[in-house]
Amino acid sequence: MASVTGNGREGSETGGRGGRPRSAGADAAILAAARALLAERGWDGMTLGDVAARAGVAKTTLYRRWPGKAELVVDAMAQLFDTLEPADAGSVRADATIAIRDLIALLGRPETQTAFLALAAHAARDPGLRAAVREKIVDRQRRLVHAGARRADARGEGGRITDPDLLFDVIAGTMVHRLLIAGEPVDDGYVERFLDLVLPAATR
Amino acid sequence: MASVTGNGREGSETGGRGGRPRSAGADAAILAAARALLAERGWDGMTLGDVAARAGVAKTTLYRRWPGKAELVVDAMAQLFDTLEPADAGSVRADATIAIRDLIALLGRPETQTAFLALAAHAARDPGLRAAVREKIVDRQRRLVHAGARRADARGEGGRITDPDLLFDVIAGTMVHRLLIAGEPVDDGYVERFLDLVLPAATR
DNA sequence: TCCGCTACGCTACGACTCGTATCGGAAATC
DNA sequence: GATTTCCGATACGAGTCGTAGCGTAGCGGA
Known part of the structure; x- marks a missing residue:
């Protein structure tokens, strides 16, 4: 279970019929980075730019997978509660x-x-x-x-x-x-x- | 009880010994404006600039009385809970x-x-x-x-x-x-x- | 092998908010 | 009237947001 629930491309295994697949580990790295930054700087202090940087990913990649901060954090917290x-x-x-x-x-x-x-x-x-x-x-x-x-x-x-x-x-x-x-x-x-x-x- | 609790000049009745006293009704107007904007636009949508404008007050006046948004909203909500x-x-x-x-x-x-x-x-x-x-x-x-x-x-x-x-x-x-x-x-x-x-x- | 498709990293951008600084003027007390 | 403090207005640098454009990387099918 790469992501707790789909954040865009859920369901299909290979993605949208051809094309480059999404980086497998990116979700996990992003969610882990989000949790770490939440712990360090709090909700307001955490910016999606910081999350991207810490996860070793471009900021645009976050916006491709989640609509915004809240939805990303839901998935990050859901992993914890699970x-x-x-x-x-x-x-x-x-x-x-x-x-x-x-x-x-x-x-x-x-x-x-x-x-x-x-x-x-x-x-x-x-x-x-x-x-x-x-x-x-x-x-x-x-x-x-x-x-x-x-x-x-x-x-x-x-x-x-x-x-x-x-x-x-x-x-x-x-x-x-x-x-x-x-x-x-x-x-x-x-x-x-x-x-x-x-x-x-x-x-x- | 102009303010739920002091937000700066609490205690002394007349203020700091001479000089112009703080506008009495300003606190009430500001807190009411804050509640109205919270209801309309939510926490994120409410800016202190908006609150000042709706209360008919300069933005700087807000910062003279409260350190920031959170402290102002505490007083606004406290009035409600009271x-x-x-x-x-x-x-x-x-x-x-x-x-x-x-x-x-x-x-x-x-x-x-x-x-x-x-x-x-x-x-x-x-x-x-x-x-x-x-x-x-x-x-x-x-x-x-x-x-x-x-x-x-x-x-x-x-x-x-x-x-x-x-x-x-x-x-x-x-x-x-x-x-x-x-x-x-x-x-x-x-x-x-x-x-x-x-x-x-x-x-x- | 080449092509179509999609995701990627990178950079740049306009719009917006924040909190502060500064100013002249207004309204009280002494 | 002098003094003291508050007020409204304006301007500002710093920082964030979410998006757009670019060229490239990786995958499947013809």
């Missing part, structure tokens, strides 16, 4: 604890801090970007909760998750609000108290 | 329902959608801005939950809120995530399900 994976630790609470700790670590990264909310802010005025954020980032995270719900069902008795979609909003929202909006840390005790608050009513 | 007030509807659940509906309406405004997350994103790389966002927006919202907790205590028996700070993160986070990040609507049924999930364990 590193999260569901864990099977034997119980809903154990699974949730692991997932939340992973999420906290991800939200603590500098590139996430500057890019994630900036993307959401831009998405408010750009339906296409809104759809991309939802599809490439939000929905994939949501699936982790659904996977946990299915495991809970399989285990049976007393651990079933009644409303995974709502539970996902609560988990992700609480952590994002605490870490990225309020800007306050989350320690293990906070996670414990959070799970004490939410899990009893979320499972049945 | 319109939220605690309600006393007789029970924790009734109070929470009203507060959440007010919050939803506020988060649905176009200026909030584009500005709130943009501010938080910038705050990630600017400690001063982070402090301003927390002090002028987040902490004031948090107080609404604390006020509700005190009312619950006064009512006694069975309605006490055990951890208001955590509850605030959960409420605000869930709504922000649902509305601004996932970009999906919140109807009354969602609020009901949310309160069913959270309130039982949050009160004692």
Whole structure:
């Protein structure tokens, strides 16, 4: 999977019937450069000219593959969020604890801090970007909760998750609000108290 | 209260001992113009030159009162968030329902959608801005939950809120995530399900 | 082998924004 | 009236954006 999702030439393997194919490694280099520059200089400080230079690519190549900064960063961040994976630790609470700790670590990264909310802010005025954020980032995270719900069902008795979609909003929202909006840390005790608050009513 | 918080000349009533005082209405006009332009053109589309022109003020006047766009928008948004007030509807659940509906309406405004997350994103790389966002927006919202907790205590028996700070993160986070990040609507049924999930364990 | 097609690197460009500097004049206090 | 501070207007250098034009590189088909 060279790119998280197509950024222009998706679908066809060889490209548009003849002609020089797109450089294979360019996407990966560009997205990595974008993440690095986001971490170093933040959303505003990162220019597409800088990204191109660091990736060893012409600026025009970026514009050939992505419409603009926001769409490029969506793909760059999606790659990062895709590193999260569901864990099977034997119980809903154990699974949730692991997932939340992973999420906290991800939200603590500098590139996430500057890019994630900036993307959401831009998405408010750009339906296409809104759809991309939802599809490439939000929905994939949501699936982790659904996977946990299915495991809970399989285990049976007393651990079933009644409303995974709502539970996902609560988990992700609480952590994002605490870490990225309020800007306050989350320690293990906070996670414990959070799970004490939410899990009893979320499972049945 | 001309400005939500000082933006330069705070404290002294008359200004710096003699000389022409700052135009009283200018702050209000500037903040209103900023909100209007945020709603119309979004964070990126709003320039300080435009704000000055619409407020009927020179651009330099803006820079005399605020260090930059982010700080100005913090004050503009703080005025908006300050319109939220605690309600006393007789029970924790009734109070929470009203507060959440007010919050939803506020988060649905176009200026909030584009500005709130943009501010938080910038705050990630600017400690001063982070402090301003927390002090002028987040902490004031948090107080609404604390006020509700005190009312619950006064009512006694069975309605006490055990951890208001955590509850605030959960409420605000869930709504922000649902509305601004996932970009999906919140109807009354969602609020009901949310309160069913959270309130039982949050009160004692 | 030659040709058509597409992507590439490079350079240059106009339009725009930013934040600052500078100025004479206006509006208060002393 | 003198002083002090704020105000509006204008100009400016620096930097970014997204696009266009150029010649070249790499691939498949005739």
